[in-house]
Amino acid sequence: MKDYDTKILGDGSIGAGKYNNIKIMGNGTSLGNIECIDISVMGDGEFKGKVEGRNIKVMGNSIFHYDIKVEELKILGDTTLKGKGSMTSLKVKGDFTSNKDVEVKEYAKILGDMTLEEGLVCKYIKVLGDATIKKNLLFDEIDVKGSINVVGNCEGNYFYSKGEVIVEGLLSADRIEIVPKGLSKIEEIGGSEITIKNTGWIKIVDGMVSSKLIEGDTIILQNTTCNIVRGHNVTILDGCSIDKIEYTGTLKVDKKSKVGEEICLKN
Incomplete structure (x- = not known):
C-alpha cells in the first residue's frame, strides 16, 4: 500500500491503484480498480472499478459499478452495488441495493x-x-x-421471527420459531422442529401465518392457516384453520381451531 491518504473536498477523481485511506467529502469518482485500507464517503462517491479493502463506510451517497471485497461495509446513507459483494460483516442503517449476489461471511444487521x-x-x-x-x-441463523x-x-439451521415474513418458495431449517405478527405468507415450511405461536400471557399484536404445506417432525401451530400439515407429533393450538393433517405419532387439536381431515399414518 502507498503510505498516503486521499481526500476529495470538492469535485475530484481517483485513479486506479493502491491507496491507504480514501475520504470523499464532496463529489468523487474512481476511474479504475482500487485497493485500499478504508473508504469513507460523506458526500457523493462513484466507483467505476473493483474495490478491495478493509472497511467501507457510507454516510452520503455511493454507487459501486463492479465487485467489492471488504471486511466491513457500513451504510448510513444510500448505496447501490451493481457488482457482486463479498464482506465479513454488513451493517445497513440507510438504504442498500445490490444487483448481484452478496456474501456475508459472518454477521449482517439490517436496521434500514x-x-x-x-x-x-x-x-x-x-x-x-x-x-x-x-x-x-x-443462512446459519436468522432473527427477524x-x-x-x-x-x-430460505434455507438454514435456525430461523426465528417476531416480525413479518414473506417467503414465496420453501422455508427450510432444522429449527423454526415464528411469533405471528401481521400477516406472514410462506409457501412451504419444512424442518425438524416447527413452532408457530404467541409468546407470553398478553397478546400485544395478533398475527397470522399462512402456508400451503407445513412438514416436520415436531409441529406446534397457533394462528395458522394451512392446506396440509404433515408430521410425527402435531399440536394444533387455538386460532388455526387446517384442511388436512397427516401424522405418524400423536395429534392434539384445540377446540378453537378447525381441522377438515385427520389422517393417522402409524404402521
Missing part, C-alpha cells in the same frame, strides 16, 4: 432498507428494518424483528 436483486449467503443475519431478497437466502421478503427459497 435492503433490496437484493439476486441472492444472499450469510452466516448470521438480524433484520430490524426491511429486507427483500429476490432469489435465495442461505422487522420484515423480510424472500422471493426464492
Whole structure:
C-alpha cells in the first residue's frame, strides 16, 4: 500500500491503484480498480472499478459499478452495488441495493432498507428494518424483528421471527420459531422442529401465518392457516384453520381451531 491518504473536498477523481485511506467529502469518482485500507464517503462517491479493502463506510451517497471485497461495509446513507459483494460483516442503517449476489461471511444487521436483486449467503443475519431478497437466502441463523421478503427459497439451521415474513418458495431449517405478527405468507415450511405461536400471557399484536404445506417432525401451530400439515407429533393450538393433517405419532387439536381431515399414518 502507498503510505498516503486521499481526500476529495470538492469535485475530484481517483485513479486506479493502491491507496491507504480514501475520504470523499464532496463529489468523487474512481476511474479504475482500487485497493485500499478504508473508504469513507460523506458526500457523493462513484466507483467505476473493483474495490478491495478493509472497511467501507457510507454516510452520503455511493454507487459501486463492479465487485467489492471488504471486511466491513457500513451504510448510513444510500448505496447501490451493481457488482457482486463479498464482506465479513454488513451493517445497513440507510438504504442498500445490490444487483448481484452478496456474501456475508459472518454477521449482517439490517436496521434500514435492503433490496437484493439476486441472492444472499450469510452466516448470521438480524433484520430490524426491511429486507427483500429476490432469489435465495442461505443462512446459519436468522432473527427477524422487522420484515423480510424472500422471493426464492430460505434455507438454514435456525430461523426465528417476531416480525413479518414473506417467503414465496420453501422455508427450510432444522429449527423454526415464528411469533405471528401481521400477516406472514410462506409457501412451504419444512424442518425438524416447527413452532408457530404467541409468546407470553398478553397478546400485544395478533398475527397470522399462512402456508400451503407445513412438514416436520415436531409441529406446534397457533394462528395458522394451512392446506396440509404433515408430521410425527402435531399440536394444533387455538386460532388455526387446517384442511388436512397427516401424522405418524400423536395429534392434539384445540377446540378453537378447525381441522377438515385427520389422517393417522402409524404402521
